[in-house]
Structures are given as structure tokens and as C-alpha cells.
Amino acid sequence: MAKVISISSSPGRGTPKYPVPEGNFIKDFGMEGDGHAGNWHRQVCVFDVSSMDYMSTEERAACEETYSENITTKGIELHTLPVGTKLQIGETILEITQIGKDFVKDPSLHTPREVIMHKEGVFCIVLKSGKVNMGDGVSIV
Numbered sequence: 001m002a003k004v005i006s007i008s009s010s011p012g013r014g015t016p017k018y019p020v021p022e023g024n025f026i027k028d029f030g031m032e033g034d035g036h037a038g039n040w041h042r043q044v045c046v047f048d049v050s051s052m053d054y055m056s057t058e059e060r061a062a063c064e065e066t067y068s069e070n071i072t073t074k075g076i077e078l079h080t081l082p083v084g085t086k087l088q089i090g091e092t093i094l095e096i097t098q099i100g101k102d103f104v105k106d107p108s109l110h111t112p113r114e115v116i117m118h119k120e121g122v123f124c125i126v127l128k129s130g131k132v133n134m135g136d137g138v139s140i141v
Helices: 057-064 112-120
Strands: 003-009 022-026 044-048 071-074 086-089 092-099 122-128 130-133 138-140
Touching: 003 022, 003 130, 044 112, 092 130
Parallel strands: 044 071
Antiparallel strands: 003 071, 022 130, 044 122, 086 092, 086 138, 092 122
């Protein structure tokens, strides 16, 4: 069964995310208190650790110390799902709106985690408000 392994938030764009015990996700807005929330198509960032399977042990360890997505999961290769897929994570329902994002600077200047996020990060909008906690299930609706 797929599950949530971490939840993170940041006060503003361009600032590091920090772990939080739970997230409150608000319909048409995103994660309460997160700087990326708002009326746009990338309200919530989700990442599955299976994307790190090809990394070296050192790269993977560095990434695992710096999760910075709103929701990090284990058990579903999220980046392989089509845009429009709906996910139930805890109490909330999200819809995938984008996979990956363009690099604004040379990829060699990014950390391995940032490179993976640019290639395989999943961006969503919130369709149903609700709380998400570590250990909550993740399923395709």
C-alpha cells in the first residue's frame, strides 16, 4: 500500500521547506501556510521516493535528508501517471496538473534532489479539503 512518508511546508517561494507533523490542504488553494499555495496549477508538490531508485547511495542519502516537497510518498510511481489523475492522500483529493518543470538555470548547478524534482516532481491542485498525516494512505481515485 502506498503511503505518506513526510510532509513539508515553506513560508515563501524560494525558501527551504521544513517538516511538519500534518498538513491542512484547502480546496482551490493548496497547503495552509505554504508559500506555493494560491490560485494556480501548482498548489501542491508531491514526490514519490521511487524516483530515487537509480541514484547512488550517497546521492540518495543526501536527498533523503532534504525532502522539500509538500507530500513525499512511497509506493506509487507518481510521475508515470497522466495529468488529470486524481489522488486521495489522507482526507484530501488532489488532481495532477503537471509532471516536472523547466530548469531556469543550468541543471549542473542544482542538487541531485532538485534535478529529480524538475524531471519527476508532480504538481497538483486541491479538489477536496482535508488533513494529511505521515503514514496516511495514497490511492488513485
